Amino acid sequence: MSKLTPKQELFIQEYMKDLNATQAAKRAGYSEKTAYRTGADLLKKPQILARIDEMKAERAKRNQIDADWVLQNFIKVAQMSMKAEPVMTFDYESKEMVESGEYQFDSAGANKALENIGKHIGFFDNKHKLTEAQIEKIKAETELTKERIKLLKGGKGDTALIAHVAELFKAMNKGDGDGN
Structure with a gap:
């Protein structure tokens, strides 16, 4: 890992005060005109990010804050x-x-x-998003249900469409791996 310059270290110290990269760049002596861009660029450097992570971990330990503490307090607030x-x-x-x-x-x-x-328990992670196949299955089930409702209400819907949707539904169920 490359060594941090004194100016980069000062940027990190200033950044830890308020987590505002633009203001930290200004306070560390970087140009006011380019502080926004400079701050963003500095936060992309692996050695700076590593030092920030290290300082955040030290602060959390010093203040006895961990994931359990955060979650317990979110629950209290809720x-x-x-x-x-x-x-x-x-x-x-x-x-x-x-x-x-x-x-x-x-x-x-x-x-x-x-x-x-x-967010803390990972409820909104990508693993909870529907796959394209699941979306298509839901669409097919919806179409089939709509057609069944038309028939039950006595409407003279196109039975060929029902047969087509039913076949599509059966095909999708065979391909989903759980037999449903």
């Missing part, structure tokens, strides 16, 4: 955000806060926490 909290108003007669009878729910907080939990 649970707190999904509670219906009573809206409080000031009662001038009793001179205290009282429930108004209305409730609020932090849907934005709940959605963001749930999204982060999903």
Whole structure:
């Protein structure tokens, strides 16, 4: 691995403050006019990325933050955000806060926490995307269902289309490997 220059090391130190490559480049002494591009270029260098990763790992260890801690706190935020909290108003007669009878729910907080939990556990990884064959199978099943509904409703649909879709469906089931 090649050695970092003092200016690159300063860039890394500045970058770790706010994770803003443009501002870090400026603070490290790179040209203000080209700081955006310079910051982006520096973040593509393997030796700089390795040093940043090393510093992030040190910081996480120092602050006792790991993946379990992050996930546990996402769960807490989601649970707190999904509670219906009573809206409080000031009662001038009793001179205290009282429930108004209305409730609020932090849907934005709940959605963001749930999204982060999903990302954290890999729910949105590519392995959960449908393959082209699965999409085609769903389309064929949908067409077959539509035609069956027409027949059940007494419509005089084209039975040749039903036969064609049924054959396509059977062919796709033979090719999916699980016999369904």
